[in-house]
Amino acid sequence: MVLGPDTPIARNPNVVYRELAEGGVLLRLDSGQYHGVNATGLAIWNLLEEPSTLAELKAGLEAQVEDPPAELEQEVRTFLEDLRARDLVVLDDS
Amino acid sequence: MTGACFGFRPVSELSFEYLRGGPGEPLEIREHDGNGADPGGALVAEWTPVPGRRSWGRLYAEDGRYRLWVEGAGTFHVDPRVPSVELPAGREPAVRREERLWGIPALLCFLERGDLPLHAAAVEVDGEALLLAAPGFAGKTTLAAAFDAAGHRVLSEDVSCIRVSTPPAVVPGPAMLRVRRDMAGRLPLPGARELAVGDDRIHFALDPDRRGDCSPLPLRALVFLRRGEGGLTLERVPAADALPDLWALAFRLPTAADGERCFRSIAGLADGIRVWNLSRELRLDGLDDVVGIIASDA
Numbered sequence: 350m351v352l353g354p355d356t357p358i359a360r361n362p363n364v365v366y367r368e369l370a371e372g373g374v375l376l377r378l379d380s381g382q383y384h385g386v387n388a389t390g391l392a393i394w395n396l397l398e399e400p401s402t403l404a405e406l407k408a409g410l411e412a413q414v415e416d417p418p419a420e421l422e423q424e425v426r427t428f429l430e431d432l433r434a435r436d437l438v439v440l441d442d443s
Numbered sequence: 444m445t446g447a448c449f450g451f452r453p454v455s456e457l458s459f460e461y462l463r464g465g466p467g468e469p470l471e472i473r474e475h476d477g478n479g480a481d482p483g484g485a486l487v488a489e490w491t492p493v494p495g496r497r498s499w500g501r502l503y504a505e506d507g508r509y510r511l512w513v514e515g516a517g518t519f520h521v522d523p524r525v526p527s528v529e530l531p532a533g534r535e536p537a538v539r540r541e542e543r544l545w546g547i548p549a550l551l552c553f554l555e556r557g558d559l560p561l562h563a564a565a566v567e568v569d570g571e572a573l574l575l576a577a578p579g580f581a582g583k584t585t586l587a588a589a590f591d592a593a594g595h596r597v598l599s600e601d602v603s604c605i606r607v608s609t610p611p612a613v614v615p616g617p618a619m620l621r622v623r624r625d626m627a628g629r630l631p632l633p634g635a636r637e638l639a640v641g642d643d644r645i646h647f648a649l650d651p652d653r654r655g656d657c658s659p660l661p662l663r664a665l666v667f668l669r670r671g672e673g674g675l676t677l678e679r680v681p682a683a684d685a686l687p688d689l690w691a692l693a694f695r696l697p698t699a700a701d702g703e704r705c706f707r708s709i710a711g712l713a714d715g716i717r718v719w720n721l722s723r724e725l726r727l728d729g730l731d732d733v734v735g736i737i738a739s740d741a
Contacts, residue, residue, distance in 0.1 A: 363699070365702075365706050367707060367714075369683055369708065370714055373683075376686075376706050376711065378699050378702040378703060378706070383686055383687050385683040387723065426598045443736060
């Protein structure tokens with residue numbers, strides 16, 4: 350399934366996360382694999398508390414920063430594709 | 444000898460060698476003859492044998508109670524909710540059996556209490572606890588013995604009980620040191636009494652005046668012990684980088700809920716204390732320097 354602007358994305362229910370002093374860390378409970386995230390990645394993860402689309406995540410981030418970069422959508426897409434490759438998020442095709 | 448271990452006070456007719464002073468929460472300890480039928484339960488953990496170093500062990504769970512079977516030692520029945528431990532009678536010398544008691548059975552009881560079990564030794568420096576973390580056979584006990592020789596109190600030598608509070612703390616465990624036979628003759632232990640000699644270890648009990656009690660000590664730092672060839676170095680580890688190793692060293696049950704509990708505990712721990720990588724050559728003549736750099740800089 351392709352990650353389009355309107356594809357719902359959800360957290361993998363087997364993932365727990367913890368915010369640290371610098372960024373945060375995600376853990377897949379079933380595999381024990383870790384994934385460190387920076388502050389922006391953690392902001393995206395927090396926005397995924399409910400299933401969201403790429404467009405909604407972009408809008409949510411734009412509301413949190415004063416001068417969002419022009420390539421913000423591509424950066425968010427790349428981050429989500431990375432999380433998806435690690436099975437930390439799932440594309441909600443329901 | 445009365446006293447406590449990991450904050451538990453044995454309520455028992457048996458005698459113990461490794462208790463510290465002071466009070467503790469009651470822990471019922473008694474013997475069983477082990478002739479009952481297999482009580483069943485789901486297998487939750489297994490330790491495969493390592494010749495000369497580790498016996499074959501299996502942990503079963505049913506309805507909140509546990510059964511730990513150890514090859515050659517028998518079965519320990521643990522109910523952490525009471526808490527209570529039943530020890531197998533007549534299988535091993537009392538010292539060896541007590542050492543097993545303060546391993547998995549005690550760990551299950553303090554896990555139920557909300558504490559975090561970590562495969563690490565712990566020592567006291569200036570009223571605070573330092574954790575010396577490494578998987579088995581990486582020099583934890585030898586280094587803990589070196590701290591003892593330098594006059595520091597050993598709080599635990601294999602499994603540490605971490606009180607996940609703010610700030611985190613260490614609850615002292617058994618007052619013992621099981622030193623490799625090739626090290627025991629070369630490492631002075633003025634404050635310990637030899638209790639038993641095993642195939643690969645000599646078992647020491649700390650002298651009473653070096654045990655203290657089980658009052659939790661604030662946790663200052665955790666030091667991962669690494670083997671290196673380029674001299675002695677101590678480097679700070681960011682919290683996120685420390686988590687994979689802490690995950691590997693933390694005991695947890697194979698359930699999602701306990702995995703999540705464990706993760707939150709170690710993440711809070713990594714974020715709340717200083718974590719270090721100590722790289723050193725495994726040389727007996729370098730131990731004093733290792734103790735020195737950890738005590739002063741960690």
